Amino acid sequence: MKIICIGRNYLAHVKELDNALPSEPMFFMKPDTALLPPGQPFPYPEFSKEVHYETELVLRISKTAKQVAEKTASQYYDAIAVGIDFTARDLQSECKAKGHPWEKAKSFDYSAPVGVFKPITALNDPSDIRFGMKLNGKWVQQGSSVDMIFNFDLLVSYVSRYVTLNVGDYLFTGTPQGVGEVHPGDHLELFLEEESVLKFEVK
Ligand code: MG
Secondary structure (H helix, E strand, O other), rough: OOOEEEEOHHHHHHHOOOOEEEOOOOEEEEEEEOHHHHHHOOOOOOOOOOOOEEEEEEEEOOOEEEOOHHHHHHHEEEEEEEOOOEEHHHHHHHHHHHHHHHHHHOOOOEEEOOOOOOEEOOOOOOOEEEEEEEEOOEEEEEEEEHHHHHHHHHHHHHHHHHOEEEOOOEEEEEOOOOOOOOOOEEEEEEOOOOOEEEEEEOO
16 A cells, blocks of 8 residues: 655645645655554654654545546545654755655655544544644644645545555645654654544654
8 A cells, every 4th residue: 555645735834834835736655664553652763853743634545546536536535544744854854955855754664653544424524624633641733624725535636647546545634733843752642533543652
């Protein structure tokens, strides 16, 4: 399986990193080795001094999607989770400055913890899905899918023009504002609506 991640999809986050407002979605990928096995701590990578959390809603692809139209895109995903798009911000800034790809900063081992999936049909309102993350017991990020610049259907349709999405692939849909650093010893807890869906430690 593969993991597709959308960048710059919440206005307040685009502003906090001083990025330009996107006119179309921007995506990059993480390999399956980026998944953090459930129950394991996140090992702080030795090559970075500034690892940031980005808390995001994650769609699970349920049907092969190749060049699908936006109006039928909702048939191609069936479940949602909350995950962290861990980012070595120091390496990413270096890559950006040099005009290099971001893989070093984004796709490293265990950079994609993902909580338990919930069927889309079990949600009260799929257009307003609230989610968030507590760092050491305190809220640091809280968002809702209602604030996304590009919605789920547009994202699935857009990505599928370039890359075929297979059953079981994950789509990270971007982070709201409030990204920040983690340090060894930190405890992260992810929430989907009111439910705690993943807890782990930084080692
Ligand atoms: Mg992200």
